[in-house]
Amino acid sequence: MSEIKNISKPISNELRKLDELFKATMKSRVTIIDQISKFILRQKSKKIRPILTFLSAKNCGEVTPSSYRAAMMIELLHTATLVHDDVVDNADTRRGFASVNAIWKNKVAVLMGDYFLSKGLLICIDANDFKILGVTSNAVRRMSEGELLQIQKSKQLDIDEKVYFKIISDKTASLLSASCEVGAISATSDQEKIINMRNFGENLGIAFQIQDDLLDYLGETSILGKSTGMDLKEKKITLPLIYALKNSNKSSVKTIVKMLKNDLQKKQINYIVDFVKDSGGIEYARSKAEDFISKAEKCLDNFPESEPKDSLLKLLHFVTERNY
Amino acid sequence: MSEIKNISKPISNELRKLDELFKATMKSRVTIIDQISKFILRQKSKKIRPILTFLSAKNCGEVTPSSYRAAMMIELLHTATLVHDDVVDNADTRRGFASVNAIWKNKVAVLMGDYFLSKGLLICIDANDFKILGVTSNAVRRMSEGELLQIQKSKQLDIDEKVYFKIISDKTASLLSASCEVGAISATSDQEKIINMRNFGENLGIAFQIQDDLLDYLGETSILGKSTGMDLKEKKITLPLIYALKNSNKSSVKTIVKMLKNDLQKKQINYIVDFVKDSGGIEYARSKAEDFISKAEKCLDNFPESEPKDSLLKLLHFVTERNY
Numbered sequence: 001m002s003e004i005k006n007i008s009k010p011i012s013n014e015l016r017k018l019d020e021l022f023k024a025t026m027k028s029r030v031t032i033i034d035q036i037s038k039f040i041l042r043q044k045s046k047k048i049r050p051i052l053t054f055l056s057a058k059n060c061g062e063v064t065p066s067s068y069r070a071a072m073m074i075e076l077l078h079t080a081t082l083v084h085d086d087v088v089d090n091a092d093t094r095r096g097f098a099s100v101n102a103i104w105k106n107k108v109a110v111l112m113g114d115y116f117l118s119k120g121l122l123i124c125i126d127a128n129d130f131k132i133l134g135v136t137s138n139a140v141r142r143m144s145e146g147e148l149l150q151i152q153k154s155k156q157l158d159i160d161e162k163v164y165f166k167i168i169s170d171k172t173a174s175l176l177s178a179s180c181e182v183g184a185i186s187a188t189s190d191q192e193k194i195i196n197m198r199n200f201g202e203n204l205g206i207a208f209q210i211q212d213d214l215l216d217y218l219g220e221t222s223i224l225g226k227s228t229g230m231d232l233k234e235k236k237i238t239l240p241l242i243y244a245l246k247n248s249n250k251s252s253v254k255t256i257v258k259m260l261k262n263d264l265q266k267k268q269i270n271y272i273v274d275f276v277k278d279s280g281g282i283e284y285a286r287s288k289a290e291d292f293i294s295k296a297e298k299c300l301d302n303f304p305e306s307e308p309k310d311s312l313l314k315l316l317h318f319v320t321e322r323n324y
Numbered sequence: 325m326s327e328i329k330n331i332s333k334p335i336s337n338e339l340r341k342l343d344e345l346f347k348a349t350m351k352s353r354v355t356i357i358d359q360i361s362k363f364i365l366r367q368k369s370k371k372i373r374p375i376l377t378f379l380s381a382k383n384c385g386e387v388t389p390s391s392y393r394a395a396m397m398i399e400l401l402h403t404a405t406l407v408h409d410d411v412v413d414n415a416d417t418r419r420g421f422a423s424v425n426a427i428w429k430n431k432v433a434v435l436m437g438d439y440f441l442s443k444g445l446l447i448c449i450d451a452n453d454f455k456i457l458g459v460t461s462n463a464v465r466r467m468s469e470g471e472l473l474q475i476q477k478s479k480q481l482d483i484d485e486k487v488y489f490k491i492i493s494d495k496t497a498s499l500l501s502a503s504c505e506v507g508a509i510s511a512t513s514d515q516e517k518i519i520n521m522r523n524f525g526e527n528l529g530i531a532f533q534i535q536d537d538l539l540d541y542l543g544e545t546s547i548l549g550k551s552t553g554m555d556l557k558e559k560k561i562t563l564p565l566i567y568a569l570k571n572s573n574k575s576s577v578k579t580i581v582k583m584l585k586n587d588l589q590k591k592q593i594n595y596i597v598d599f600v601k602d603s604g605g606i607e608y609a610r611s612k613a614e615d616f617i618s619k620a621e622k623c624l625d626n627f628p629e630s631e632p633k634d635s636l637l638k639l640l641h642f643v644t645e646r647n648y
Contacts, residue, residue, distance in 0.1 A: 030469055032476035084434045087411060108475060110408045110434055111468045114441075118465035121445070125458040133457070134449040141442035144435045145354055151432060152356035 004046055007314045010307040011054040014063050018050055018071050025072065025119060036112055040079060048319060049074045049179040055315070056183030056197045058308035059300075063187065069123050070132050070182035076120035077136055078175060081143060084113040132182045139178035146170025154235035157260055164242055165206065168213075173205025180204075196299045200312065203296035207320040210289040213238035217273050217282060229269045235260055239288060240281030241272065247279055293320050328370055331638045334631040335378040338387050342374055342395050349396065349443060360436055364403060372643060373398045373503040379639070380507030380521045382632035383624075387511065393447050394456050394506035400444035401460055402499060405467060408437035456506045463502035470494025478559035481584055488566055489530065492537075497529025504528075520623045524636065527620035531644040534613040537562035541597055541606060553593045559584055563612060564605035565596065571603055617644050 008015055026037035050071040057067040086109045117140070124133040150167045153159045180201030184194040216231040217240050231238055237245075237260070245253050256275060259268045276282065296316050303309050332339055350361035374395040381391040410433045441464070448457040474491045477483045504525030508518040540555040541564050555562055561569075561584070569577050580599060583592045600606065620640050627633050 028469075030473050030476065032472050033469065084438065087430050087434050106411050106430055108472065110411050110437070111471050111475075113434070114408065114437075114464055115468035115472065117438075117441070118461050118468065121461040122458070122465060125454065125461055128454070130449065130452070130454055134446070137442050137445040137449055140438055141446060144439035144442065145352075145357065147435050148356050148432065148439065149354045151435075152354065 003314075003318055004051075007311045007318060008047075008051050008055075010058060010311055011051065011063070014054045014067070014071075015047060015050065018054075018068060018075070021068060021072060022075060025076075025123070032108070033112070033115060036108070040083070045075075045078075047075070048315070049078050049175065051315065052176065052179040052201060052312075053183035053186075055308045055312050056180040056201075057187040059303055059306065059312060060184045060190070060193045060197065061187035066127070066129055066132070067183060067186035069127055069129050070186045073120040073124050073129075073132060073136050074175070074179045074182060076116045076123075077140065080113040080116040080120070081175070083109050083116065129186075131185050135178050135181050135185065139174045142170040142174035146172070146174070150236065153237070157235065157237065157257060159237045159242060160246075161239070161242055164237075164239055168206055168209040169202065172209040172212075173202045176205035176208065177201035192302070196302065200296050200299035200316075203292045203299065204316050204320065207289045207292035207296065207316075210239055210285055210292065211320050214240060214282065214285050214289070217276055229264075229266075229273070232260075232269050232272060233264055239285040240276045242281075243284040244276045244279035244281035248275075289320060293317070327638075327642055328375075331635045331642060332371075332375050332379075334382060334635055335375065335387070338378045338391070338395075339371060339374065342378075342392060342399070345392060345396060346399060349400075349447070356432070357436070357439060360432070364407070369399075369402075371399070372639070373402050373499065375639065376500065376503040376525060376636075377507035377510075379632045379636050380504040380525075381511040383627055383630065383636060384508045384514070384517045384521065385511035390451070390453055390456070390510035391507060393451055393453050394510045397444040397448050397453075397456060397460050398499070398503050398506060400440045400447075401464065404437040404440040404444070405499070407433050407440065453510075455509050459502050459505050459509065463498045466494040466498035470496070470498070474560065477561070481559065481561065481581060483561045483566060484570075485563070485566055488561075488563055492530055492533040493526065496533040496536075497526045500529035500532070501525035516626075520626065524620050524623035524640075527616045527623065528640050528644065531613045531616035531620065531640075534563055534609055534616065535644050538564060538606065538609050538613070541600055553588075553590075553597070556584075556593050556596060557588055563609040564600045566605075567608040568600045568603035568605035572599075613644060617641070 005012075023041060026034075026041060028034045028037065053071040053074055054063055054067060057063045057070075087106050120136070121133065124130070124136070146167050146169070149163070150171060153163060153167070177198050178201070181194060181198040184197035188194065213231065213236075216229060216238065232241075241256075245256060252275065256272060259272065264272075293316060297313065300309055300312060329336075347365060350358075350365060352358045352361065377395040377398055378387055378391060381387045381394075411430045444460070445457065448454070448460070470491050470493070473487070474495060477487060477491070501522050502525070505518060505522040508521035512518065537555065537560075540553060540562065556565075565580075569580060576599065580596060583596065588596075617640060621637065624633055624636060
């Protein structure tokens with residue numbers, strides 16, 4: 001059995017039912033929407049976020065009808081961001097993909113994303129799930145804010161650890177945190193439990209993103225299918241490099257910053273990767289990821305031992321330690 | 325005094341206060357968000373939608389704190405769609421604007437739109453304005469659905485009046501309808517009044533879009549700043565042409581459809597415009613717009629005479645009869 005199947009065993013029935021609900025919700029009488037929705041449904045997702053939602057619900061009590069709406073909202077929102085991510089960006093044009101066709105698709109991608117988001121909102125509104133709505137809307141704000149801050153910093157090239165953690169918390173951890181929080185909200189009104197689950201997701205998300213950023217230096221393909229060196233090409237300065245720059249002499253820093261100001265070729269990328277490795281950037285980022293994994297674990301301390309809790313811990317390690 | 329100033333006289337204080345609120349809401353500690361927000365604020369909008377919201381509120385009772393949140397939500401949502409519209413589409417590439425710079429901006433445009441939308445959602449959520457939230461979320465769904473259907477039909481080139489009215493109701497009338505409905509909701513719990521205001525906005529919106537589509541044939545610049553012949557270039561088949569095609573012989577239809585399948589040059593556009601004019605397409609679309617203007621007027625029949633009601637009627641004629 002694959003690791004993810006094993007993790008989701010306590011909620012396998014719930015996930016199956018969610019699949020059916022999701023398929024039914026994605027149906028549309030507008031052919032173009034129906035076709036694109038079917039295309040998206042065929043791209044098998046790992047469903048990390050709805051798994052977190054259901055496990056969080058079970059960890060706090062029982063899965064309720066509201067848990068399904070929470071999981072639907074989260075998955076629709078995640079789908080919306082994936083579709084919006086498909087909008088051709090700088091990186092794609094550099095790789096030569098900016099055909100007229102790709103650009104035509106941009107318009108459709110924007111509209112489909114807006115459509116999925118509105119569908120998610122309406123599911124919660126129709127059932128008066130306003131707390132879930134608040135948590136997810138806040139996640140939308142944080143995600144866009146984090147991505148925009150990252151774009152800004154990739155132009156300015158001035159980024160320290162504090163800004164780095166703000167970016168990854170907002171762009172990545174926000175939705176994983178929301179996935180856990182809405183699951184908890186759907187199952188309990190115990191504020192302490194809800195806050196613990198929210199923080200579990202937040203710390204898991206931060207650890208996950210540090211790990212994902214590390215993979216860019218380790219020459220492996222990440223869980224997101226991101227290819228190596230891509231962050232550097234996009235001028236994304238992540239934790240390993242931030243640490244390395246902070247702990248080097250002025251002339252090394254000057255050389256690297258000069259490289260980053262221009263288009264990076266393979267040679268320069270290899271140079272920067274070696275620089276990061278030699279400066280202990282990898283070990284530092286790893287230890288930071290470990291810190292957040294420990295923080296996440298602590299958030300579950302007050303919950304009794306159970307299958308769902310066990311799965312949450314397994315999932316934490318699955319998404320944050322892969323490919324080490 | 326300009327017509328729009330005259331129309332908004334009964335709510336000029338409210339609009340001023342909204343301006344202040346809007347400015348305060350758009351502030352952000354993330355520089356890139358702050359800069360783009362300021363840029364958007366400098367582009368003076370006619371504020372048709374918040375004007376509708378406040379006038380609808382006053383027509384149903386009094387402007388309340390909830391009316392301000394409703395107007396904020398509507399204006400933020402409108403801003404989000406404008407920013408998302410800025411994503412480079414097919415038309416722009418044909419006009420040769422698809423520079424790398426424009427494409428880089430795409431990513432930012434998508435994220436800024438998502439950001440504005442989430443800000444609007446959070447304003448309503450924080451104040452428990454859930455009815456307003458439901459109305460606006462439904463408008464988001466309808467807008468994206470309408471735009472997607474229009475894109476689909478511009479590829480298939482099969483469009484009849486029924487589909488045309490579905491497209492323009494969803495893509496245009498939905499937000500104008502929502503602007504009126506949320507205004508009414510913020511001021512009264514009388515369902516009949518709310519429905520009448522919603523329908524007033526819907527009919528106004530349909531008449532507005534027919535008129536806007538007509539301008540493409542009349543060689544004038546529309547209220548939206550759209551340039552002439554653009555719809556045809558984008559294969560948008562609107563009411564005047566739908567009528568003309570329906571009332572012509574097979575060989576004429578064949579000629580036109582053949583033209584539409586290829587990139588249109590000025591010569592072909594002039595040919596199609598003349599074809600539409602000769603077939604009575606202009607008069608037909610005009611009479612249809614008049615029908616919806618009358619319908620909108622009727623929606624206000626049961627409201628007592630008042631300054632706000634008078635302004636709503638003036639606004640109806642202002643947005644639907646300009647440039648006739």
